[in-house]
Amino acid sequence: MSDIAKLEIDGKVYELPVFIGSENEKAIDISKLRDLTGCITLDSGYKNTGATKSSITFLDGEEGILHYRGYKIEELAEKATFLEVSYLLIYGELPTIHELKDFEANIKKHTLVHEDMKRFFEAYPAQAHPMGVLSSMISSLSTFYPESLDPNRSEAKKNLTVCRLIAKLPTLAAWAYKNSMRHPLMYPRNEYNYCQNFLYMMFAMPTEDYKLDPVVVDALNKLLILHADHEQNCSTSTVRIVGSSQANLYSTVSAGISALWGPLHGGANQEVIEMLEAIHEDGGNVDKWVTKAKDKNDPFRLMGFGHRVYKNFDPRAKIIKKTCDDVLEKLGVQDPLLEIAKKLEKVALEDEYFRSRNLYPNVDFYSGIIYKAIGIPTEMFTVMFALGRLPGWIAQWKEMTEHKEPIGRPRQIYVGKRVREYVDIGKR
Numbered sequence: 171m172s173d174i175a176k177l178e179i180d181g182k183v184y185e186l187p188v189f190i191g192s193e194n195e196k197a198i199d200i201s202k203l204r205d206l207t208g209c210i211t212l213d214s215g216y217k218n219t220g221a222t223k224s225s226i227t228f229l230d231g232e233e234g235i236l237h238y239r240g241y242k243i244e245e246l247a248e249k250a251t252f253l254e255v256s257y258l259l260i261y262g263e264l265p266t267i268h269e270l271k272d273f274e275a276n277i278k279k280h281t282l283v284h285e286d287m288k289r290f291f292e293a294y295p296a297q298a299h300p301m302g303v304l305s306s307m308i309s310s311l312s313t314f315y316p317e318s319l320d321p322n323r324s325e326a327k328k329n330l331t332v333c334r335l336i337a338k339l340p341t342l343a344a345w346a347y348k349n350s351m352r353h354p355l356m357y358p359r360n361e362y363n364y365c366q367n368f369l370y371m372m373f374a375m376p377t378e379d380y381k382l383d384p385v386v387v388d389a390l391n392k393l394l395i396l397h398a399d400h401e402q403n404c405s406t407s408t409v410r411i412v413g414s415s416q417a418n419l420y421s422t423v424s425a426g427i428s429a430l431w432g433p434l435h436g437g438a439n440q441e442v443i444e445m446l447e448a449i450h451e452d453g454g455n456v457d458k459w460v461t462k463a464k465d466k467n468d469p470f471r472l473m474g475f476g477h478r479v480y481k482n483f484d485p486r487a488k489i490i491k492k493t494c495d496d497v498l499e500k501l502g503v504q505d506p507l508l509e510i511a512k513k514l515e516k517v518a519l520e521d522e523y524f525r526s527r528n529l530y531p532n533v534d535f536y537s538g539i540i541y542k543a544i545g546i547p548t549e550m551f552t553v554m555f556a557l558g559r560l561p562g563w564i565a566q567w568k569e570m571t572e573h574k575e576p577i578g579r580p581r582q583i584y585v586g587k588r589v590r591e592y593v594d595i596g597k598r
């Protein structure tokens with residue numbers, strides 16, 4: 171492809187540079203478009219807009235490819251630990267043994283949260299959604315660590331904030347759940363690895379011994395790796411745009427958590443189980459619900475199907491489907507919802523409506539099923555997604571600040587009323 175694109179407006183031809191990425195992705199650089207032509211581009215949902223040049227994640231939606239820093243997701247999910255992948259995403263290279271040990275030790279140093287923060291939990295009602303609690307708690311961390319308010323102060327300070335975030339998110343997430351049950355909060359135990367520690371804080375009780383199941387630990391490790399980054403999705407774009415105003419990292423990540431909460435993004439895994447429950451309560455007639463999903467007059471969609479960028483298959487869904495089968499078999503789980511899920515998957519994969527629109531089960535379809543099988547309550551599913559996505563948000567924020575990207579500020583085309591005169595209230 172030529173490195174110049176030509177654009178003709180009102181008979182005048184403008185030349186725009188074409189930028190080609192390392193995997194041969196092509197972009198027309200329109201950064202001077204408004205200066206040259208007086209026009210801006212219009213791209214609702216940013217479906218065709220490249221917001222940045224990034225070296226973190228490569229994703230090919232047509233081919234179903236996902237790489238972190240050049241490493242295939244399949245290999246990372248098979249061989250690495252979540253903290254190893256976090257290091258890779260944040261610092262750019264796989265860690266040596268020493269680097270990983272240091273990283274893990276730094277994180278273990280910060281797993282406790284300030285005792286005063288425990289009092290915040292008491293103020294939340296038991297039915298508070300844990301995502302609301304988590305985003306508030308993460309934002310509140312900035313009030314305990316004022317040195318984080320200037321995110322660019324020093325590399326050491328930045329790394330300290332990064333370690334604190336990675337260390338404290340599992341503690342706060344597990345405590346949000348324990349609090350909703352009005353159970354005693356379990357303190358982190360640093361002899362455990364990252365995934366073990368989270369499961370311990372979620373499920374252990376002070377009155378009895380807690381036994382970790384290696385199948386569950388392994389499944390959690392894989393799930394977190396698969397969710398660790400996904401280039402410029404809704405929550406990551408939110409993180410980059412909030413961070414671009416030089417807000418501190420805690421508030422920036424808190425904004426990412428809020429963006430993730432929505433049912434069209436990270437909230438989909440919760441919606442999947444709620445949809446399966448609704449189908450079950452309705453008598454388990456899968457065909458009826460598939461018909462509803464296809465009806466344009468019915469707002470219902472099959473949750474866990476379709477993806478903005480994967481239009482062939484979601485490579486994460488392929489890996490997680492196998493983990494899902496393993497976990498269900500090893501734990502011997504019998505659940506009518508799982509039968510409905512399998513039927514739904516089959517019908518949708520064979521149905522012309524879904525096939526012609528390339529709507530396949532996405533990662534959230536299977537992650538919800540695994541989380542249910544290992545005892546994670548439905549309302550915590552999106553929190554699990556946030557745990558996994560944290561290193562990606564941090565890596566994207568770090569890259570954005572290191573590239574000194576300008577504050578994010580899109581334009582618009584105004585379609586409202588033209589200027590008119592104010593009418594006194596009595597005359598309206």
Ligand code: ACO
Pocket residue numbers: 433434435436438463464470471472473474475476477478479527529532533534
């Ligand atoms: N069920 C039924 N129909 C669907 C579904 C679905 N789950 N998803 C898309 N469609 C249909 C649309 O109605 C549209 O049909 P049309 O061409 O006849 O108008 C067509 O498929 C294209 O859909 P869009 O909404 O234009 O696709 P978009 O890329 O904007 O949306 C999204 C992607 C939001 C993921 C969508 O597929 C969806 O809502 N899925 C269900 C929610 C979900 O699972 N979200 C998780 C995404 S993964 C993640 O965030 C990790």
